[in-house]
Amino acid sequence: MIQVNSLNKRFGNIHAVKDVSLEIHPGQIFGLLGPNGAGKSTSISMMTGLIEADSGSVSLSGLNPQSKEARYKIGLIPQSIALYEELTATDNLSFFASLYDIPKGDLASRMDWALDFVGLKDRAGDRVSGFSGGMKRRLNLAASLLHDPDFIFMDEPTAGVDPQSRNKLFDNVLELKELGKTIIYTTHYMEEAQKLCDQVGIIDHGQLLALGTVSELLNQHGGETQISISSDQGVKEFKSSDVSNDLIQALQASNKVHDISVNRPDLEAVFLNLTGRQLRD
Numbered sequence: 547m548i549q550v551n552s553l554n555k556r557f558g559n560i561h562a563v564k565d566v567s568l569e570i571h572p573g574q575i576f577g578l579l580g581p582n583g584a585g586k587s588t589s590i591s592m593m594t595g596l597i598e599a600d601s602g603s604v605s606l607s608g609l610n611p612q613s614k615e616a617r618y619k620i621g622l623i624p625q626s627i628a629l630y631e632e633l634t635a636t637d638n639l640s641f642f643a644s645l646y647d648i649p650k651g652d653l654a655s656r657m658d659w660a661l662d663f664v665g666l667k668d669r670a671g672d673r674v675s676g677f678s679g680g681m682k683r684r685l686n687l688a689a690s691l692l693h694d695p696d697f698i699f700m701d702e703p704t705a706g707v708d709p710q711s712r713n714k715l716f717d718n719v720l721e722l723k724e725l726g727k728t729i730i731y732t733t734h735y736m737e738e739a740q741k742l743c744d745q746v747g748i749i750d751h752g753q754l755l756a757l758g759t760v761s762e763l764l765n766q767h768g769g770e771t772q773i774s775i776s777s778d779q780g781v782k783e784f785k786s787s788d789v790s791n792d793l794i795q796a797l798q799a800s801n802k803v804h805d806i807s808v809n810r811p812d813l814e815a816v817f818l819n820l821t822g823r824q825l826r827d
């Protein structure tokens with residue numbers, strides 16, 4: 547269980563994280579969703595012990611994230627790629643493994659598993675400099691898994707990633723959940739949060755504005771569904787909170803329907819309703 551209590555962090559005049567509290571249960575995928583500069587990376591940095599909070603606390607199954615014990619339970623895929631370009635994939639993994647005292651006897655099989663897991667086994671002996679952005683991101687994921695961590699933090703893992711690698715990363719996230727890992731995933735792509743996450747926190751200007759499952763957030767903050775019916779009588783547009791009932795009534799009152807569109811609210815609508823602006827600029 548991850549428990550975050552009233553975290554605060556300032557950088558000079560910027561209050562980057564304001565009083566953030568949340569709980570993440572074991573085996574959950576938790577998505578921290580917010581636009582650029584919202585405070586996602588700063589929150590992750592405090593949760594992984596990379597930077598110290600000004601106030602508040604983080605507990606990873608009772609451990610302080612800055613303790614050595616916690617370090618062995620944390621896997622971090624940072625926002626910017628952290629790899630040696632001139633080394634091969636295998637040599638990069640050997641380097642990362644050396645930071646975690648992995649028993650020598652387990653090393654080869656752990657590296658083999660990790661490369662296979664991210665779909666890079668056939669590129670093991672190739673230099674990273676020839677890899678695409680998506681392959682580098684996947685290798686970073688492999689590196690973060692060598693010591694078999696319980697808590698996996700992924701900071702905007704799909705930034706600059708081609709669609710094929712993106713889908714592979716999504717599959718990997720779901721597979722890690724099946725292995726019982728707890729995953730914290732930051733993104734400013736609402737489709738990713740909507741697709742992957744058991745729980746979503748919406749953050750803006752350092753403040754956690756809403757917390758819940760996607761359907762809870764849609765119910766509480768999504769607003770009504772927009773319906774449009776085009777018929778011989780023209781186009782009729784209306785908002786509805788009871789789609790099937792309103793649609794049946796509207797169809798009964800229409801002649802020769804040409805087209806119907808039903809736009810249900812998404813996390814973008816939730817963000818818009820909470821902040822008055824779009825998630826993406």
Ligand SMILES: Nc1ncnc2c1ncn2[C@@H]1O[C@H](COP(=O)(O)OP(=O)(O)OP(=O)(O)O)[C@@H](O)[C@H]1O
Nearest residue numbers: 557560562580581582583584585586587588589702
């Ligand atoms: N080391 C730092 N020094 C000064 N300001 C910082 C530092 N790190 C972050 N900030 C500021 O804190 C705020 C939150 O930044 P943070 O990187 O946590 O946001 P983010 O949601 O991760 O956005 P992005 O996707 O752009 O990284 C921003 O205004 C940012 O400029």
